Amino acid sequence: MSHPPQLRIPATYMRGGTSKGVFFRLEDLPARAQAPGPARDALLLRVIGSPDPYGKHTDGMGGATSSTSKVVIIAKSAQPGHDVDYLYGQVPINDAFIDWSGNCGNLSSAVGPFAIANGMIDPARVPENGLCTVRIWQANIGKTIVAHVPVTDGAVQETGDFELDGVTFPAAEVQLEFIDPADEGEGEGGGAMFPTGNLVDDLDVPGVGIFRATMINAGVPVVFVDAAALGYDGTELQGAINEDKAALAKLEAIRAHGAVRMGLVADAAQAAARPLTPKIAFVAPPKDYLSSSGKPVRAADIDLLARAMSMGKLHHAMMGTASVAIAAAAAVPGTVVNAAAGGGTREVVVFGHPSGTLRVGAELKLADGQWSATKAIMSRSARVLMEGVVRVPGDSF
Known part of the structure; x- marks a missing residue:
């Protein structure tokens, strides 16, 4: 009986705000997992370690909580006026599917730093010291997020004294602007801030x-x-x-x-x-x-x-x-x-x-x-926890 070897897929494990997840460049995923569908979902489920009837994510990168069972795919943006496309997947712990229906505002703070560190931003726009503005297309809901990422000595600054309740250690502040943040919606009130037409x-x-x-x-x-x-x-x-x-x-x-x-x-x-x-x-x-x-x-x-x-x-x-x-x-x-x-x-x-x-x-x-709503503004922080490759059994997707 033959046993397929494990695949080695470049990945970065990042904290963003009070969440953390596994980040991928779209181009680094296996070809059959670069498009939406069962193969992509099966691969990412295996990366996280779901579904896990024991509820521990022992055999994957997930943290067995909703805040730590997340995947992100980043690509150069095809949208005019944007730098990168950001696709977010919420991975249930006990169920064999990925929910792609919304955004993660916390992990949004890690997208700009990831894009800069992975050479996805024109070097001419990255200051030696100061703030680098990254325009992000949130692909799940079709919205724009603008991240203002601190840069020191030409590299993303991750350490700092910004404190965020829910995160143990201080880090560098990343300012986020959510532009026209109402989700597109799918029903009668699609696109409306109050989809029922009522405040209450x-x-x-x-x-x-x-x-x-x-x-x-x-x-x-x-x-x-x-x-x-x-x-x-x-x-x-x-x-x-x-x-x-x-x-x-x-x-x-x-x-x-x-x-x-x-x-x-x-x-x-x-x-x-x-x-x-x-x-x-x-x-x-x-x-x-x-x-x-x-x-x-x-x-x-x-x-x-x-x-x-x-x-x-x-x-x-x-x-x-x-x-x-x-x-x-x-x-x-x-x-x-x-x-x-x-x-x-x-x-x-x-x-x-x-x-x-x-x-x-x-x-x-x-x-x-x-x-x-025309804009929402908040501050978060982000940090790379580990980078390299994640290993996944070759027959898992």
């Missing part, structure tokens, strides 16, 4: 209840509900949610029915096939609490509390794309998020999440009675 809807979830919800499409589609309606106060950490099977089932049911109302799926049962989007999050007015690291978070230092689910579990911090949605929703009077923040208008919001706090800004406009 009564979302009827059979067997669970009726929830006042703001369903917004900015950065990523998100269903926002009041923490109090779920019996929470918004200070919950991962253990309070992730160890409660009934709570997880309730939140997933709300998410699934929100997906239907947002026009993302035709039936709630179909939501299981796209766990990445929409997100579900709950918000509450400010309150003192201790973050997951034991760091005190003072109510006086934040505008609201926010907790979000990622791939069926409470996120340990906050997804970058959901942060965009929080900023956009907080800026619009009348939304559930704006009410939690105390009402009024605002261009910048600071919210408390399980790992600490985050500041994010959004620029919005109101025209003909319709709100739209």
